[in-house]
Every structure is written in C-alpha cells, then in structure tokens.
Amino acid sequence: MQPFNYQKARQAENAVALVAPDAEASYLAGGTSLIDLMKLNVQTPRELVDINPLPLSKIEMQSNNLRIGAMARNSDVAYDAIIQKRYPVLSEALLSGASPQLRNMATVGGNLLQRTRCYYFRDTSMPCNKRVPGSGCAAIEGYNRIHAILGGSDRCIATHPSDMAVAMVALDAVVQTRGPNGERSIPLVDFHLVPGETPERETVLQHGELIVAVDLPASPNAARSHYLKVRDRASYAFAMVSVAAALDIQNGIIRSARIALGGVGTKPWRAYDAEKALLNKPANQAAFQAAANTAVAGAKPQKYNGFKVELAKRTIVKALTTVGGMA
Amino acid sequence: MKFRLRRRRLGQLMLVSTVATTLSSFAEKTVAQTPIKRTTPMLKSSISETMKVTLQVNGTKHSLQIEPRVTLLDALREYIGLTGSKKGCDHAQCGACTVLVDGQRINSCLTFAIMHTDAAITTIEGLAQGDNLHPMQAAFVARDAFQCGYCTPGQICSAVSLVNEGHAKSDDDIRELMSGNICRCGAYPNIVAAVRDVLEGKKDAAV
Ligand SMILES: Cc1cc2nc3c(=O)[nH]c(=O)nc-3n(C[C@H](O)[C@H](O)[C@H](O)COP(=O)(O)OP(=O)(O)OC[C@H]3O[C@@H](n4cnc5c(N)ncnc54)[C@H](O)[C@@H]3O)c2cc1C
Ligand code: FES
Ligand code: FES
Numbered sequence: 001m002q003p004f005n006y007q008k009a010r011q012a013e014n015a016v017a018l019v020a021p022d023a024e025a026s027y028l029a030g031g032t033s034l035i036d037l038m039k040l041n042v043q044t045p046r047e048l049v050d051i052n053p054l055p056l057s058k059i060e061m062q063s064n065n066l067r068i069g070a071m072a073r074n075s076d077v078a079y080d081a082i083i084q085k086r087y088p089v090l091s092e093a094l095l096s097g098a099s100p101q102l103r104n105m106a107t108v109g110g111n112l113l114q115r116t117r118c119y120y121f122r123d124t125s126m127p128c129n130k131r132v133p134g135s136g137c138a139a140i141e142g143y144n145r146i147h148a149i150l151g152g153s154d155r156c157i158a159t160h161p162s163d164m165a166v167a168m169v170a171l172d173a174v175v176q177t178r179g180p181n182g183e184r185s186i187p188l189v190d191f192h193l194v195p196g197e198t199p200e201r202e203t204v205l206q207h208g209e210l211i212v213a214v215d216l217p218a219s220p221n222a223a224r225s226h227y228l229k230v231r232d233r234a235s236y237a238f239a240m241v242s243v244a245a246a247l248d249i250q251n252g253i254i255r256s257a258r259i260a261l262g263g264v265g266t267k268p269w270r271a272y273d274a275e276k277a278l279l280n281k282p283a284n285q286a287a288f289q290a291a292a293n294t295a296v297a298g299a300k301p302q303k304y305n306g307f308k309v310e311l312a313k314r315t316i317v318k319a320l321t322t323v324g325g326m327a
Numbered sequence: 328m329k330f331r332l333r334r335r336r337l338g339q340l341m342l343v344s345t346v347a348t349t350l351s352s353f354a355e356k357t358v359a360q361t362p363i364k365r366t367t368p369m370l371k372s373s374i375s376e377t378m379k380v381t382l383q384v385n386g387t388k389h390s391l392q393i394e395p396r397v398t399l400l401d402a403l404r405e406y407i408g409l410t411g412s413k414k415g416c417d418h419a420q421c422g423a424c425t426v427l428v429d430g431q432r433i434n435s436c437l438t439f440a441i442m443h444t445d446a447a448i449t450t451i452e453g454l455a456q457g458d459n460l461h462p463m464q465a466a467f468v469a470r471d472a473f474q475c476g477y478c479t480p481g482q483i484c485s486a487v488s489l490v491n492e493g494h495a496k497s498d499d500d501i502r503e504l505m506s507g508n509i510c511r512c513g514a515y516p517n518i519v520a521a522v523r524d525v526l527e528g529k530k531d532a533a534v
Binding site: 001002003004005006028030031032035036038039046048050052075079098099100101102104105234235236 | 374378394395396398417418419422425431432433434437438439441442485488489492494502503504506507508
C-alpha cells in the first residue's frame with residue numbers, strides 16, 4: 001500500500017476544506033471499499049481525511065422525508081424500526097449485502113461511492129478504462145459473466161455493485177451534499193453516470209464534495225416493497241441480478257409501480273419503462289411478465305452473461321409477485 | 328490444571344518472543360522508512376511518517392509508533408503481539424480477523440488502527456475471565472466447533488456479537504448472520520450448534 005497522510009475531521013466544513021483543494025486527498029468513511037482498493041494499488045490517495053468523527057450518523061424523520069445521515073452504518077439503517085416498517089425494500093437490500101462485520105463498518109455515503117467489483121478493474125496488470133482512461137477494457141473481450149447487460153458502452157461494461165443504492169433509486173432518494181461551492185440536492189437516479197466515453201467519471205460529485213445525507217421521500221407505497229437478490233451463493237455475495245420493487249395496488253389495479261435493478265446495469269438501474277407498462281394494469285402474472293420483458297428490452301448481453309437477460313426477467317416477475325401478494 | 332498452567336506458561340513465552348521479534352522488526356521498519364517527498368503545497372508533513380497511536384485492547388492501553396497505513400489487524404498481531412486474530416484473506420472476505428470494536432464485530436483487516444484511538448477493542452484474548460472461558464468459547468469446545476481452528480477466533484468474536492445484536496431467532500438466522508466467517512474445514516454444523524446453545528441460554532451444558 002502507498003503511504004499517505006492521515007487526519008481526522010471533526011466538522012463537515014473542515015472535512016471539505018481539507019479534501020477539496022488537494023486532488024490526491026480522499027475522504028475515509030468505513031474504509032471497506034477504499035482500503036480494499038488501496039491494498040491492491042487501485043486507489044492511491046496521498047491524503048486521507050477520516051470523516052468518522054463527523055456528527056452525520058442520525059436517522060430522523062423530517063417534515064416530508066426520512067433523512068439518513070451519510071455516516072449511518074449499513075447495519076443501523078437496516079435494523080432501524082422506521083425503515084423496516086415503511087421502507088422494507090431498503091432494509092432487505094442492506095441485509096442482503098456483504099456480511100454483518102462489513103455492514104457494521106460500511107456507511108451510507110461510502111456505499112453509494114463504492115467502486116465496481118469488476119475483476120479487471122481490481123487487477124492493475126489488466127487494462128481498464130475506468131482505472132486508467134484510454135487503456136482499454138479487458139472485460140468486453142474477456143470473461144464477462146458478472147458484467148452489465150444494461151447501460152454499457154464500448155469503453156466499459158462494469159456493473160455498479162451496491163444493493164442499497166438499488167433500493168434507494170426505487171424509493172426516489174435524494175442525495176444531499178456539501179462542497180466547496182455550497183450545498184446540493186441530487187436525485188439518486190441522476191447521481192451515478194453511465195460509462196459512455198468517460199467510464200472513469202462515475203458520479204456527478206465534484207472532487208471534495210461531501211455526501212452529508214440521503215433523504216427518502218415519504219411514500220405511502222413504499223411499505224409494500226421487496227428486494228430480491230439472486231447470487232452465486234446463498235449469502236455473502238454480490239448480486240448476479242437483483243430487483244427492488246414497490247407497488248401501489250388499489251382494487252386489484254396497479255396505481256403506481258417502482259422497479260430498480262442491480263447486478264445488470266452500469267449504475268443502479270431504474271426501470272422506468274417497466275413501471276409504465278404496469279400502470280393501470282391488473283396486478284397479475286401477465287402484467288408482471290410484460291413489465292419484465294420491457295425492463296430488459298434494451299439489454300446488450302456479452303459472450304458470458306447472456307443468461308442474465310432471462311434471469312433478470314424471472315427475478316422481476318418473482319419480486320413483483322411477492323409484492324403483489326403483500327397485504 | 329497442570330496442563331493449563333503449562334499451556335499458559337507456553338503462551339507467555341510465545342508472547343514474549345513475539346513481542347521481541349516485533350520490536351526488532353519494528354526498529355528495522357522505522358529505520359528503513361524513507362519519507363517520500365511530495366510537491367503538493369497542501370503537504371503539512373512528509374508522508375509515511377510514523378505516528379503515536381494509542382489503542383485500548385482488552386482493557387489495556389498500548390502506545391504504538393506506527394504508520395497510518397497499519398491495519399488494526401496488523402497492529403494487534405505484529406505490534407501488540409495478540410496473534411489470536413488471524414489473517415486469512417486480508418480483504419474482508421473470510422472473517423478470520425473479526426474483532427469487537429465498542430462491542431460491534433468488524434473485520435480488522437479493512438480498517439486502519441489509527442481510526443480506533445477512541446474505541447474499546449476486544450480480541451479473542453480478551454473474552455475469557457482468567458481461567459473461565461467465555462460461554463461462547465466453552466460452547467465451541469463442547470460442540471467440537473472447530474477442526475484446524477484457524478477460523479475459530481473470528482468465528483467466536485463474530486458469534487459473541489451476533490448474540491448481543493439479538494437478531495437471530497432460528498438456525499437459518501444463525502447461518503445467515505455467521506456467513507461473514509468462512510471455515511475452510513467445514514465445521515459449520517457444529518458452529519451453528521454452539522451458537523444456538525449460547526442463544527438458548529444453555530451455557531452450562533457447554534462447560
Ligand atoms: C467482501 C465484501 C463483500 C461485499 N458485499 C457487498 C454486497 O453484497 N452488496 C453491497 O452493496 N456491497 C457489498 N460490499 C461493499 C460495501 O458495502 C462497501 O464497501 C461499503 O458500503 C462502502 O462504505 P464505506 O463507508 O466502507 O466506504 P469507504 O471505503 O470509506 O469509501 C468509499 C468511497 O466513498 C468515499 N466516501 C465515503 N463517504 C463519503 C461521503 N460521506 N462523502 C463523499 N465521499 C465519501 C470515499 O472517499 C471512497 O472513495 C462488500 C464489500 C466487501 C469488502
Ligand atoms: S483477514 Fe480479514 S476478513 Fe479475511
Ligand atoms: S476450523 Fe479450520 S478453518 Fe475453520
């Protein structure tokens with residue numbers, strides 16, 4: 001691991017002031033993504049600003065939304081009583097991710113900014129446009145079983161690995177930031193970027209901009225929601241395909257639907273077309289199947305991940321069936 | 328009893344020798360550090376300097392002179408000489424390094440020691456009260472929940488935290504909530520049984 005300077009920040013302003021002017025400085029939250037990649041020399045910050053002392057770990061109701069502090073641990077969010085009751089999809093997504101040990105360290109802000117698990121990105125001896133712009137993409141011609149079928153480009157097909165973000169995208173979450181140029185509210189669905197020509201640019205965040213919280217709007221439908229994750233082993237593995245689904249059903253008719261996908265997209269993937277396909281339809285298998293087909297209509301599978309198209313469809317149908325059956 | 332005493336004596340000797348080797352390698356390391364010069368004007372001190380880091384481990388304060396990049400696991404094993412916590416993958420994928428920080432289980436391999444100067448750290452060495460094993464340790468012995476034992480310190484720390492967290496109600500829950508601890512010997516059924524014993528309050532059965 002490259003050596004670095006270390007300091008603790010006590011206040012958000014102070015943290016921003018330390019990181020913003022220094023291109024080689026980085027925030028350190030739970031460290032479970034950053035330190036992992038520092039050990040592999042994939043990330044080599046020269047200055048670490050530890051934001052663990054910042055008073056940003058509260059989960060609290062505000063007038064119109066639930067505010068989750070950026071430093072709230074994944075385990076605390078997952079087991080929070082309000083979240084379990086009103087946003088079960090988020091609790092389930094978090095509990096399906098990583099292990100209890102990791103969830104005790106991982107933070108909300110860090111989870112949104114965790115890097116891809118693409119093995120070519122993690123291996124510095126391989127070309128990767130995300131890690132070294134212009135070096136090429138080893139995954140497109142390589143073993144791409146875990147890679148994206150939605151949102152890829154000829155530069156990059158790495159998936160975004162977060163489970164939490166998929167649930168939050170379905171819940172219309174809004175990211176609150178504080179940066180050298182003031183505060184911003186960014187809808188999570190616009191926060192992550194598809195790779196396009198610049199896969200190294202993964203989010204709209206500017207250098208030094210600090211995530212301070214994520215807001216979940218009050219939503220009457222969110223209680224009827226579910227996260228379904230399909231993976232290579234029963235637990236403690238990243239998603240092959242995952243689905244966050246929420247339905248508002250009145251008298252058997254779908255009045256609103258939220259669907260987001262993980263494991264298949266280059267960013268947490270909101271399936272707007274599939275949601276539209278469900279509107280005002282009876283909540284039955286035919287409608288769910290039609291929505292599933294719509295969700296993967298634009299899929300571009302690679303040599304080894306073609307199975308994800310069918311897997312995604314079936315996972316969507318199963319998730320919607322579960323939500324449809326919820327009281 | 329005799330056996331126990333001898334074991335403890337051996338443990339002390341091992342500890343002394345680890346500390347001795349640690350100290351000498353530590354001296355080497357500090358001498359060998361050539362601080363890398365950096366040109367960025369932001370720089371306040373040169374990178375790679377060691378810093379004084381005080382850790383509270385199993386109720387004892389340890390003052391270390393270490394670089395910020397020393398993980399908590401390496402600090403415990405290489406500098407403090409507590410080699411109970413094991414290094415398996417070094418990337419939070421196996422759970423062998425699990426320790427408790429303020430009562431919560433974490434992977435000590437993916438966190439820097441310097442991040443935990445204000446915390447109470449508990450390792451496998453800190454669970455027993457003198458000669459009395461912690462109920463979870465006793466349950467592991469009673470249930471034969473280990474084979475080579477490499478994963479065991481992490482499994483036990485993790486299981487202690489699992490019980491405190493209070494979310495496990497069934498064997499399936501135990502399996503799910505112990506899934507961050509991999510056992511290459513496959514002692515899983517007995518590990519589940521040991522954790523279940525403690526959860527159900529059958530601690531005595533275990534001793
Ligand atoms: C073995 C393993 C298995 C895992 N399995 C899963 C899984 O199944 N599902 C899943 O979703 N995740 C999984 N994870 C990933 C884990 O959830 C993330 O590593 C974690 O959420 C990152 O949070 P952190 O606080 O540790 O981030 P850090 O590593 O501290 O930070 C990550 C990045 O975010 C930046 N950052 C952190 N906080 C802020 C902030 N407030 N403002 C601005 N920038 C910030 C840091 O500078 C850094 O660049 C796994 C990780 C491991 C190691
Ligand atoms: S050594 Fe830390 S989890 Fe494997
Ligand atoms: S007992 Fe050998 S690794 Fe678990």
